[in-house]
Amino acid sequence: MSREATNGVPCGARVLTLDTMNPNVRRVEYAVRGPIVQRAVQIEKELREGVKKPFTEVIKANIGDAHAMGQRPITFFRQVLALCSYPELLEDNKFPEDAKKRARRILDACGGHSLGAYSASQGIECIRQDVARYIERRDGGISSNPDNIYLSTGASDAIVTILKMLVCGEGRDRTGVMISIPQYPLYSAALADLGAVQISYYLEEESCWSLNVTELRRALNEAKQHCKPRVLCIINPGNPTGQVQSRQCIEDVIRFAKEEHLFLMADEVYQDNVYADGCKFHSFKKVLFEMGPEFSSKVEMASFHSTSKCYMGECGFRGGYMEVINMDPQVKAQLTKLVSVRLCPPVPGQALLDLVVNPPQPDEPSYSTFMKERKAVLADLAEKARLTEEIFNTVPGITCNPVQGAMYTFPRIALPQKAIDKAKEQGLVPDMFYCMRLLEEEGICLVPGSGFGQKEGTFHFRMTILPPTEKLKVVLQKIRDFHLKFTQEFS
Amino acid sequence: MYLFTEIGSNVKNMKQLEYLVLAKQTKKVINELRQGVIKPYTEVIDVCWGDPHRAGIKPLSFVRQVLAACLYPQLLESDKLLVDVRQRAKRLLEACDGGSVGSYSPTTGIPEISQKVSEFIKKRDGGVPSYPENIYISPGSQWSLANILNVLVNPEASLRTGVLTPVPCHITTITSLMGMGAVVIPYYLNEEQGWTLQVEELQRALESVKGVCNPVALYVINPGNPSGLVQSRKSIQEVIQFVSEKRLFLLADEVYQDCVFGETAEFVSYKKVLAELGPPLSDTVELASFHSASKGFMGECGLRAGYVELVNVDPTVMQYIENLFSTFSGAPTLGQIALEVMTNPPQPGDPSYPLYKKEMQQIRTTLVQNVKRVYEVLNSLPGFSCQPVEGGAFAFPTIHLPPKAIQRAKEAGMEPDTFYCLRLVEEAGLLISPGCEFGQKEATYHIRFCIMTPQDTMVEILKRLSNFHTKFVKEFS
Numbered sequence: 023m024s025r026e027a028t029n030g031v032p033c034g035a036r037v038l039t040l041d042t043m044n045p046n047v048r049r050v051e052y053a054v055r056g057p058i059v060q061r062a063v064q065i066e067k068e069l070r071e072g073v074k075k076p077f078t079e080v081i082k083a084n085i086g087d088a089h090a091m092g093q094r095p096i097t098f099f100r101q102v103l104a105l106c107s108y109p110e111l112l113e114d115n116k117f118p119e120d121a122k123k124r125a126r127r128i129l130d131a132c133g134g135h136s137l138g139a140y141s142a143s144q145g146i147e148c149i150r151q152d153v154a155r156y157i158e159r160r161d162g163g164i165s166s167n168p169d170n171i172y173l174s175t176g177a178s179d180a181i182v183t184i185l186k187m188l189v190c191g192e193g194r195d196r197t198g199v200m201i202s203i204p205q206y207p208l209y210s211a212a213l214a215d216l217g218a219v220q221i222s223y224y225l226e227e228e229s230c231w232s233l234n235v236t237e238l239r240r241a242l243n244e245a246k247q248h249c250k251p252r253v254l255c256i257i258n259p260g261n262p263t264g265q266v267q268s269r270q271c272i273e274d275v276i277r278f279a280k281e282e283h284l285f286l287m288a289d290e291v292y293q294d295n296v297y298a299d300g301c302k303f304h305s306f307k308k309v310l311f312e313m314g315p316e317f318s319s320k321v322e323m324a325s326f327h328s329t330s331k332c333y334m335g336e337c338g339f340r341g342g343y344m345e346v347i348n349m350d351p352q353v354k355a356q357l358t359k360l361v362s363v364r365l366c367p368p369v370p371g372q373a374l375l376d377l378v379v380n381p382p383q384p385d386e387p388s389y390s391t392f393m394k395e396r397k398a399v400l401a402d403l404a405e406k407a408r409l410t411e412e413i414f415n416t417v418p419g420i421t422c423n424p425v426q427g428a429m430y431t432f433p434r435i436a437l438p439q440k441a442i443d444k445a446k447e448q449g450l451v452p453d454m455f456y457c458m459r460l461l462e463e464e465g466i467c468l469v470p471g472s473g474f475g476q477k478e479g480t481f482h483f484r485m486t487i488l489p490p491t492e493k494l495k496v497v498l499q500k501i502r503d504f505h506l507k508f509t510q511e512f513s
Numbered sequence: 514m515y516l517f518t519e520i521g522s523n524v525k526n527m528k529q530l531e532y533l534v535l536a537k538q539t540k541k542v543i544n545e546l547r548q549g550v551i552k553p554y555t556e557v558i559d560v561c562w563g564d565p566h567r568a569g570i571k572p573l574s575f576v577r578q579v580l581a582a583c584l585y586p587q588l589l590e591s592d593k594l595l596v597d598v599r600q601r602a603k604r605l606l607e608a609c610d611g612g613s614v615g616s617y618s619p620t621t622g623i624p625e626i627s628q629k630v631s632e633f634i635k636k637r638d639g640g641v642p643s644y645p646e647n648i649y650i651s652p653g654s655q656w657s658l659a660n661i662l663n664v665l666v667n668p669e670a671s672l673r674t675g676v677l678t679p680v681p682c683h684i685t686t687i688t689s690l691m692g693m694g695a696v697v698i699p700y701y702l703n704e705e706q707g708w709t710l711q712v713e714e715l716q717r718a719l720e721s722v723k724g725v726c727n728p729v730a731l732y733v734i735n736p737g738n739p740s741g742l743v744q745s746r747k748s749i750q751e752v753i754q755f756v757s758e759k760r761l762f763l764l765a766d767e768v769y770q771d772c773v774f775g776e777t778a779e780f781v782s783y784k785k786v787l788a789e790l791g792p793p794l795s796d797t798v799e800l801a802s803f804h805s806a807s808k809g810f811m812g813e814c815g816l817r818a819g820y821v822e823l824v825n826v827d828p829t830v831m832q833y834i835e836n837l838f839s840t841f842s843g844a845p846t847l848g849q850i851a852l853e854v855m856t857n858p859p860q861p862g863d864p865s866y867p868l869y870k871k872e873m874q875q876i877r878t879t880l881v882q883n884v885k886r887v888y889e890v891l892n893s894l895p896g897f898s899c900q901p902v903e904g905g906a907f908a909f910p911t912i913h914l915p916p917k918a919i920q921r922a923k924e925a926g927m928e929p930d931t932f933y934c935l936r937l938v939e940e941a942g943l944l945i946s947p948g949c950e951f952g953q954k955e956a957t958y959h960i961r962f963c964i965m966t967p968q969d970t971m972v973e974i975l976k977r978l979s980n981f982h983t984k985f986v987k988e989f990s
Contacts, residue, residue, distance in 0.1 A: 036825075036827050037760050037762045037799055038762055038799055038826060038830055039827055042667065042729070043667070044668065045667065047833050047834075047836075052840045054839075055839040055842075087616050089613035089615040090610035090613075090617065091611060100585045104588065107584060108580065116587075116591075133559070133566060133567030133815075134569055134570070136566035137815050137816065138813040138814060138815045139814060139815050140564050140815055175652050176841070187521060188520065190521040217668060330842075338609070338618065338847075339614075339845060340652060340817075350518050353520060355529070356527075358529075359528075359529055359692075360524060363655070363685055363689050364685075365653060365685065367817070368652060368815065368848060369815030369816065370815075370847050
């Protein structure tokens with residue numbers, strides 16, 4: 023069976039074709055790894071093959087991958103994980119005692135004392151307990167039940183699982199799920215795959231991407247006519263927008279969810295990535311409980327966290343968890359069924375999560391190095407956030423909101439009408455046209471704003487703030503120069 | 514009181530695992546042991562899952578050394594690790610973005626690793642070409658299977674999509690199908706003939722659903738789980754002919770391909786047989802075959818890495834499949850590294866080879882002894898009959914339950930073999946799975962337990978099982 027044979031066979035002879043495949047899957051799009059990235063990979067290949075280009079490398083500022091951009095892992099975490107992987111190293115005196123202690127504890131909780139054994143589908147019990155304790159400390163003592171913690175393969179896995187469970191009904195009763203515009207496109211992809219109805223609510227670009235309840239209400243009321251709204255998703259700190267919602271806003275959202283009988287999904291994976299003065303991360307759970315029993319005993323929600331972001335940036339481990347609150351025990355039983363299908367989350371990711379929620383303490387040998395590394399990563403990100411906003415706002419035609427948190431900037435770009443027309447000619451949306459040109463001319467890979475959603479007639483791109491500072495400066499400068507040239511060309 | 518009691522009917526229809534009630538009982542028993550309650554045993558043996566490490570088999574040293582060096586590259590400077598370990602780790606780190614196992618991988622896997630996987634497949638299949646672009650790496654093979662099923666199962670079609678699945682079949686595939694709203698079309702493997710797959714039975718199964726659903730795929734497990742059969746070349750050819758005639762997509766779950774113990778049994782892949790059959794079959798039969806780092810002697814279940822190789826699949830559809838994979842941000846890097854080592858192990862002449870060979874040999878000897886022992890012991894015990902375990906990770910003997918026990922189980926509202934397993938945990942400290950979890954002929958009962966254990970554990974398992982069974986039968990006589 024040759025490579026070519028797959029193309030040579032007439033379409034009608036196959037079982038699985040465009041016509042017979044699940045139509046929902048055809049509607050799935052995920053811009054973060056979409057067409058522009060595929061072109062970037064192709065260009066990298068061409069560069070390796072010696073093709074001459076105006077640049078020598080492609081800078082992949084499309085994906086929130088800190089290590090790919092040179093961020094160093096936290097030493098302590100990697101020491102413990104190495105010890106867990108190859109326990110003979112527990113005899114090696116080059117590893118600190120606190121690392122060994124944690125490794126032994128994790129291995130004791132694994133089947134056969136091995137990271138290679140399956141864990142329970144919900145995740146290793148003592149790790150769930152540690153996660154619950156972490157949440158309690160984070161939320162000023164509000165109790166967390168380990169039975170409500172589900173470890174997962176990255177937060178994405180947990181998010182999709184909950185959606186799978188909540189989406190039901192046919193026709194006009196089909197579940198509607200509220201999600202922000204702009205949004206992280208996992209949500210729109212999952213909703214397309216599940217055949218759920220996406221209810222878009224617009225964040226306010228003019229007020230730093232804040233969330234207004236009147237907009238929630240508008241979106242909801244309109245949606246009620248053609249679906250059954252059941253879920254409200256909110257990403258805080260935001261992706262791609264980076265806004266850190268105020269406490270008042272979070273209260274308003276919770277109030278709205280209660281009034282409208284919506285299940286709240288709080289995506290909080292960037293909770294440690296807060297940079298702007300005056301901004302603070304408030305967990306939905308904490309605010310919920312501080313609003314008193316009228317809310318805390320009624321509102322049903324799930325909050326999500328991950329080991330891929332914050333100061334760890336360990337995307338490749340696929341570690342994460344969700345905490346479910348006020349969920350009907352019968353519904354939880356259904357959740358158990360769903361998580362069993364994928365057997366268990368990767369055990370190294372579970373181990374890593376345990377370290378994140380159980381880091382070195384002040385009296386432990388690894389503490390000072392750990393704190394130094396953690397501080398350095400977060401300070402570095404804060405500086406890059408500031409630099410990005412500053413430089414972009416010097417470019418006529420680019421307007422950049424402060425990057426209050428997360429890892430991205432989502433500036434608005436003014437595109438000349440001629441460029442918009444040219445894009446149309448080529449069958450591309452205008453910001454894709456812009457980003458493709460940037461990629462071909464400068465070797466910088468961004469994701470067009472259309473991949474995240476934006477107000478009609480506006481254009482944006484998402485860029486990560488992750489490249490090392492010196493490289494970031496160069497990237498920002500190149501984008502500035504490109505934008506001016508582009509605007510000139512199409513004026 | 515709760516608002517969200519309504520959930521998707523597909524999810525509601527998914528069967529709850531029998532395992533849950535057994536796990537609960539096991540937890541209770543373990544707690545009691547911790548509190549010092551005297552029992553006829555001092556620890557619970559858990560052989561419920563195909564999990565060699567949990568059962569006591571040690572991880573292979575080479576892969577763990579490579580993982581450690583990848584995680585903590587300071588170890589690359591240490592001469593405590595042999596030079597080939599360090600070279601391998603260095604090469605794999607260079608293949609990771611930013612030189613770190615913490616970065617995301619490309620959607621279908623780290624390219625160097627997909628390359629190694631395709632070379633492994635080509636070598637395994639005696640030269641039949643394998644292309645990295647047709648290989649998608651995922652967090653465990655079940656993940657790939659779920660994605661492929663997601664593409665095959667059409668929720669908008671007027672007739673529901675059906676998939677032929679074996680009885681018995683491991684539970685996750687069944688649950689996955691039900692969760693998607695697909696129809697499970699059971700075809701019974703022939704126990705008396707060693708769990709062979711008979712084409713006439715496939716035919717019967719297909720006919721039984723005429724007009725009821727739209728069958729689009731046939732799912733086979735070879736070597737079998739839980740059945741332990743290693744399919745003959747002839748049987749594989751028959752299945753291929755069948756799917757071609759009936760226009761079915763072939764899903765070949767081959768995760769146990771490295772676990773073959775029977776003296777005359779030999780694993781041959783569906784892809785190889787397909788290629789040998791030549792055109793037109795070799796150019797037209799659509800095939801997805803699955804493998805995993807969880808199985809084989811490496812047994813790295815917890816690392817979550819597997820892959821699917823797609824053959825003769827429409828290239829446009831493949832774009833959509835890749836798109837679907839992309840939303841999950843890739844397979845865990847450590848799992849991919851384990852997959853690389855599995856498909857590209859130490860070779861003669863490498864410094865790590867002698868130890869690697871020794872460990873592999875030890876595991877093989879253990880498993881061969883285990884399956885022999887299981888076959889002999891269980892078949893000499895009244896109340897058991899066990900087919901030869903040619904491959905896979907499990908024994909799946911028939912147990913004959915006294916009518917009174919069956920009655921008692923029904924009164925308690927549970928399946929008779931679940932009832933049996935529950936008692937087994939409580940009274941003998943042995944956790945295994947009931948046959949009803951996997952499907953079985955009406956009024957037959959089975960148990961499944963993992964045979965990938967150290968030898969003395971297997972001796973103990975069989976001892977506890979036979980003692981318990983004798984007592985159980987007596988109690989319900």
